[in-house]
Amino acid sequence: MTKPTVLIVEDSPDISQPIADALRFADFNTLQAYNAVQGLQFASEHRPDLILMDIQLPDLDGLSAASTLKSDPAVKHIPIVAMTAYDVAGDQAKAISRHCVGHAQKPVRPRDLVTLISAVLRLGSDPTRGAPKNPGSRTPRK
Numbered sequence: 001m002t003k004p005t006v007l008i009v010e011d012s013p014d015i016s017q018p019i020a021d022a023l024r025f026a027d028f029n030t031l032q033a034y035n036a037v038q039g040l041q042f043a044s045e046h047r048p049d050l051i052l053m054d055i056q057l058p059d060l061d062g063l064s065a066a067s068t069l070k071s072d073p074a075v076k077h078i079p080i081v082a083m084t085a086y087d088v089a090g091d092q093a094k095a096i097s098r099h100c101v102g103h104a105q106k107p108v109r110p111r112d113l114v115t116l117i118s119a120v121l122r123l124g125s126d127p128t129r130g131a132p133k134n135p136g137s138r139t140p141r142k
Contacts, residue, residue: 004121005029007048009039009065010083011058015106019052022110023117036060040068043075050117053100055084066099079120083108 006028010016013034020030031046033039036057043051051069055062062082070076082096082103096103101120104113 003027003029004049005031005046006117007031007033007039007042007046007051009033009036009042009051009057009062010054011035011056012054015054015083015108019108019110019113022114026114026118028114028117036062036065040065043069043078044072047075048078049121051078051080052113052117053080053082055082055086055096055103063096063099070099079124081113081116081120 006023008016008019008023008030010019010032011034016032016034020032023030031042031048033042036059039051039053039057042048051066053062053066057065062084066080066082069078069080079101080099082100083106084096084103085106087105102116104116
């Protein structure tokens with residue numbers, strides 16, 4: 001069986017590296033992009049099983065990048081989990097729920113993200129299972 005691949009789009013290596021390490025330890029392949037443009041390119045080239053997207057990126061915000069991905073027929077099926085350092089409410093919460101399957105608030109515990117990502121990928125393979133539990137997430141998409 002092929003290991004699932006997670007694309008981590010996060011501009012801070014101090015955040016992305018522990019997440020990548022935890023995912024590799026949990027038997028995932030990882031790709032790391034350090035800005036939105038690189039993330040869009042990697043998503044198109046590598047077609048990961050899931051994208052973990054920071055909302056605050058230096059070149060293009062993560063919600064705009066998620067919107068771009070969801071408008072591309074080749075990659076729109078890839079689930080996106082948003083990461084943000086801020087509480088989300090109002091329009092931002094609606095935008096996250098429109099483009100993402102859930103979100104995690106920073107600081108995130110890598111093992112919680114592994115649990116969330118595993119649940120999202122299991123749900124994707126069996127839609128009758130219901131919404132995943134989202135540790136650390138406050139707006140799961142149902």
